[in-house]
Amino acid sequence: MIDYLTWLTILLGAALLFVGLFRQLGLGATLGYIVGGVVVGPSVLNLSGDAEAINQVSEIGIALLLFIVGLELQPSRLWRLKREIFGLGLAQLLAAGAVLAVLVKVVLGLDWGPAAAIGLALGLSSTAQVLPMLRSTGELNSPHGERAFSILLLQDLALVPLITLVAALSVGGDPDAPSGLEMTGMTVAAVIGLVLAGRFVIAPLFRLIGRLGERELFIVAGLTTVIGAAAVMHSLHLSVALGAFVAGVMLAESPYRHELESDIEPFRSILLGLFFMSVGMLLDLRVIAANPLMVVGLALAVIVLKAAVLYPIARAFGTRPGRSATLSLLLSQAGEFGFVLFASAAAGRLITTDQASLLGAVVTASMVATPFLMRFIGWLQTKQPHKHVDLEGPEYSPETNAIVVGYGRFGQTVSQMLMAKRVPLTLIDVKAEQIERADSFGTKVYYGDGTRIDLLRTAGAEEAEGIFFCHDDPDFSREQLEPILEAFPQATVMVRVFDRRQAMALEGLDVVLLQREVFDSAVAMGRAALLSLGIAEREAARVEREYRQRDQERYAAQAKSGDLRTLLERSFAHSPLED
Numbered sequence: 001m002i003d004y005l006t007w008l009t010i011l012l013g014a015a016l017l018f019v020g021l022f023r024q025l026g027l028g029a030t031l032g033y034i035v036g037g038v039v040v041g042p043s044v045l046n047l048s049g050d051a052e053a054i055n056q057v058s059e060i061g062i063a064l065l066l067f068i069v070g071l072e073l074q075p076s077r078l079w080r081l082k083r084e085i086f087g088l089g090l091a092q093l094l095a096a097g098a099v100l101a102v103l104v105k106v107v108l109g110l111d112w113g114p115a116a117a118i119g120l121a122l123g124l125s126s127t128a129q130v131l132p133m134l135r136s137t138g139e140l141n142s143p144h145g146e147r148a149f150s151i152l153l154l155q156d157l158a159l160v161p162l163i164t165l166v167a168a169l170s171v172g173g174d175p176d177a178p179s180g181l182e183m184t185g186m187t188v189a190a191v192i193g194l195v196l197a198g199r200f201v202i203a204p205l206f207r208l209i210g211r212l213g214e215r216e217l218f219i220v221a222g223l224t225t226v227i228g229a230a231a232v233m234h235s236l237h238l239s240v241a242l243g244a245f246v247a248g249v250m251l252a253e254s255p256y257r258h259e260l261e262s263d264i265e266p267f268r269s270i271l272l273g274l275f276f277m278s279v280g281m282l283l284d285l286r287v288i289a290a291n292p293l294m295v296v297g298l299a300l301a302v303i304v305l306k307a308a309v310l311y312p313i314a315r316a317f318g319t320r321p322g323r324s325a326t327l328s329l330l331l332s333q334a335g336e337f338g339f340v341l342f343a344s345a346a347a348g349r350l351i352t353t354d355q356a357s358l359l360g361a362v363v364t365a366s367m368v369a370t371p372f373l374m375r376f377i378g379w380l381q382t383k384q385p386h387k388h389v390d391l392e393g394p395e396y397s398p399e400t401n402a403i404v405v406g407y408g409r410f411g412q413t414v415s416q417m418l419m420a421k422r423v424p425l426t427l428i429d430v431k432a433e434q435i436e437r438a439d440s441f442g443t444k445v446y447y448g449d450g451t452r453i454d455l456l457r458t459a460g461a462e463e464a465e466g467i468f469f470c471h472d473d474p475d476f477s478r479e480q481l482e483p484i485l486e487a488f489p490q491a492t493v494m495v496r497v498f499d500r501r502q503a504m505a506l507e508g509l510d511v512v513l514l515q516r517e518v519f520d521s522a523v524a525m526g527r528a529a530l531l532s533l534g535i536a537e538r539e540a541a542r543v544e545r546e547y548r549q550r551d552q553e554r555y556a557a558q559a560k561s562g563d564l565r566t567l568l569e570r571s572f573a574h575s576p577l578e579d
Helices: 004-024 029-040 051-071 075-080 082-108 112-123 127-136 143-169 180-212 215-235 240-250 257-282 285-290 292-316 321-330 337-347 353-383 409-420 432-440 453-458 478-487 500-506 519-532 537-561
Strands: 402-405 425-429 466-469 492-497 513-516
Touching (some): 029 127, 029 257, 051 215, 051 240, 051 257, 082 112, 082 143, 112 337, 127 143, 127 257, 143 240, 143 321, 143 337, 143 432, 180 215, 180 240, 215 240, 215 257, 292 321, 292 353, 321 353, 321 432, 402 409, 409 425, 453 478, 478 500, 513 519
Parallel strands (some): 402 425, 492 513
16 A cells, blocks of 8 residues: 555656656647556556546645635626627537537437536536636737637636536436525625625735735635635535635735735646646546547547537638637637546435446547647648738728837837827737737737838838837848838838847947837836935936936947957946946
């Protein structure tokens, strides 16, 4: 018998090995955790201890994930997403559930009632897999990410009625189990209770801890909040993830939410990883070996049908074709809550134990396929780097006086200052997510690579009075800029440069301004820092003037010599400012 310290070491060692390997192969951490769980689980090496117990404990990782997501969502933002949550999300679940119910009835020979319950269970996607993917790529707060999140949140909310449906259909179920109406009432009451606790207990508690300034107390309070909310929901046989999410939303407007997020994140990562390992450990390879074609075929059918159902629904809700395809594949897998519903269905004799194992294998196989599907989408996009069929190019832009290339945080500031004087603008960006985000705020940005002469000409650069390169490309080179200056000599050209080196590389060209992206903001903060330390306003202004003068002298000499060490003695670190 292996003691718990030994098998915990084995689990963490397997996670380290397989996640590192799969990261190196570009297949993502989730697949590494699942495969690691399969290898150390009872189906292969049988070194992992009690997989069921690990699964129950590691479900806290899902709760922590939803808590962190809740921290990023103010109630006002949730209200703004109500159409996507209760429109797009509900339509996806009902349509996917109906199609998959037919599939399950045909393949497994179930009655319509159990087939509907299992079809809806397969219609759920993996919150634990998709949200980390969106957060790691920075897409969670993009319009595309918000649509995916809205669907996942609706699915989490649907877990309660789905459990109720399974219980109602069960043969010889628990007579003391609450009815569907009672469970709904308990859910509403629990959510209201958590909201009130968040406002009148948790928020004041964190204000008190904030005044004490003890980091350890923040960690303990954060974990207590998440696990306490999850425990309340679990005791009522409701969604643990929903309770944690509500707790996070209640603290979303707290000034301590960023500190909470950073404190909780390590626990979330470890426990969520263990959850995926337990999924692999619980996978019965004998079922797959006995029915390999059925498992693979059902997994492919689930993926294809869910993607095919979601695509037209996403289009109907205004999502562009390319984004609809990506969203459909991103949510095409079956989710971890399917394991819970299959176990309940087996206990209620809606399906057999072997069928529950088969369906669990299908869920796992579909989750394994997701990283490959995302790589496929990425490959398709790289094959068409300058073509995005669902976004308008600058050939559709009206005649304008100026062209701004790059509509990130830098380009937005430049553009808004021009708009303040009603200067007609053509905005160009190569990032589809940025264009969609701008569109959600009512700003029209055209898709394309604004460093290409043919695209600039299409945008009207031959008549433009100014071309302003505000994109964050540290590799934008002299070889790219020179032909643009020659092609459009009438235009005033300004370039945002990444750093001093890039500015020196572009020095000498007919450019009105080479603006280092953080120079002025850093100088402004330096001056504010002096004032905060008691330096007089007049003296702080003198230091700023002196620094700017020295920096300009050094830059001119460095551009001429090509050596960053030129006039190093003129920096304050080597030549302090005299009083």
